[in-house]
Amino acid sequence: MSRVLLTRPLPDCVTAAAAAAFDVEQRDSTQPMKPAEMRAALALYDGVLATLGDRFDADILGGGTHRCKILANFGVGYDHIDTAAAAACGITVTNTPGAVTDATADIALTLILMSARRAGAGERLVRSGQWQGWHPTQMLGLHLGGRTVGIVGMGRIGQAIARRCLHGLGMKVIYHSRTPKDLDFAATRTGTLAALAARADVIVAAVPGGAETRHLICADVLAAMQPHAHFINISRGDVVDETALIAALQSGQIAGAGLDVYEHEPQVPAALMALENAVLLPHLGTAAQDVREAMGMLAVDNLRAFFAGDVPPNVVG
Incomplete structure (x- = not known):
């Protein structure tokens, strides 16, 4: 045996x-x-x-x-x-x-909603005992219906995320991948990652890890994003230049980020944990x-x- x-x-x-x-x-x-x-x-x-x-x-x-x-x-x-x-x-x-496909896509959707609608900061406010009740301008976030999601990597997981955003949230889908994909839903491939970053209201990284994708999301990509946009990562931590992401969040260059993975996991930088515009999960992608x-x-x-x-x-x- x-x-x-x-x-x-x-x-x-x-x-x-x-x-x-x-x-x-x-x-x-x-x-x-x-x-x-x-x-x-x-x-x-x-x-x-x-x-x-x-x-x-x-x-x-x-x-x-x-x-x-x-x-x-x-x-x-x-x-x-x-x-x-x-x-x-x-x-x-x-x-x-x-x-793993659907479970990981579900976590991506969770992070998209939490980041765009400021759910993490809202829960912290309630738990702190400082919430003073509803008012018309409290914790305004980004409504996702009609917005554009940019998927970086349109494999199985990327496609599952795209379907959820398209059919569940009413978002438009654009994507960046090395080759065009034969998809059963409406999506537009962008020529460059910078072009995707400039058009998307939410960017989701869904690429494999490894040397070819290390720091694919770098300072230049983050700089191309719109100031109201959110970045989501459910792929591998080192796909993102974490130092550049922290700087973009601290300066307000982008509105928010939702992360399930980290560059030096399980270590998470103190500067990232201190940010109210970052939603941080402990690698829950397949945790069901x-x-x-x-x-x-x-x-x-x-x-x-x-x-x-x-x-x-x-x-x-």
Whole structure:
């Protein structure tokens, strides 16, 4: 029976499914694996069900041969795994797309509404005991109906966000992507990211993480945005130049931001936490019981297929 390591506590049904198929060991810690743990895992297990923060980079993988032959990632994003280095070691990498799409899009919509309608600041006002009652000019935000949302990255998640904005909020959709998309809803592709920034009332980053997208949202993009506009990030923290974003929020260059991810997660800059025009969530994108269970089952399915000698359904890299 193949020996498999689960690098985090997982939903009970996922752990049970893995234990029924493999000789399973599960770490009790909720923290990412340390380098020594990752190297040991590669030597001691036939497969590793890893997740965000377990940085299997080229240094860890080392270019040699390992007992481990599959890294089954729990999550759609796999920028923490060097797929080229894994391939050079004969290690297959898989992920869990599909299960995360709607849940992540829902969090994007949550952040859009919270930022535009100042919900975070409003809740803090009520909890502080300083709210003195309704009046006509209190905490005026941005009504989203008829406004334009700009989606940066029109993959599965980007399209799910666009549909929610179009059909749910009555927004117009523009997008920026490397190639045109064949979409089943009305959306206009912009030629450049700066052009999207200049036209959008809300910008949502929905691109994969990695070297190609690091600091894609930079000072120049933020400067091109309209002063009433809001920026939302549900992709990866380092897609955004966090220092530039903080400066844009502090100066009023943009009206607000809603973030579910951070450049040096879980560290969040004190300057960002101090801003009333920033909505900050603790990486809740897929944090729903049934979604996390579905993600885990996909990861187990990938492992089952691999050890049965089949091509896993969700190979990446």
